[in-house]
Amino acid sequence: MDLKFETERPIYIQLADWLSDLIISGTIAEGDQIPSTTEISAEYKVNPATALKGINMLVDKDIIFKKRGLGMFVSNGAVDKLKAERQEDFQQTYVEKMCAEARKLGISKTEIIEMIERGFDK
DSSP states (O other), rough: OOOOOOOOSSSHHHHHHHHHHHHHTTOTTTTOOOOHHHHHHHHHOOOOOHHHHHHHHHHTTTEEETTTTTEEEOOOHHHHHHHHHHHHHHIIIHHHHHHHHHHTTTOOOOHHHHHHHHHHOO
């Protein structure tokens, strides 16, 4: 599992995003155990507390749950929750900003759709 840290975002958030990506892609399926904080901290040379903080972000969202004495596992429905969260974020981060900029530039809805279709064809 490959993970390269960026400097501009906190490591624990990058770890949570990385685990989310693995869950969304099916690399770690619902019901499967995730790597332990010890495994993550050793593999990626991060503080175990940092790894735990990233995992706890997903626990707080009910994406991951703890089985006492066994470890952390992916919750049923985690993929749908993550996709819904990311789609909402995509809407706010990209679509709304793109539409606002298009209005400033006088680009019509039809022209935006054509631009998006060209982008998908690349």
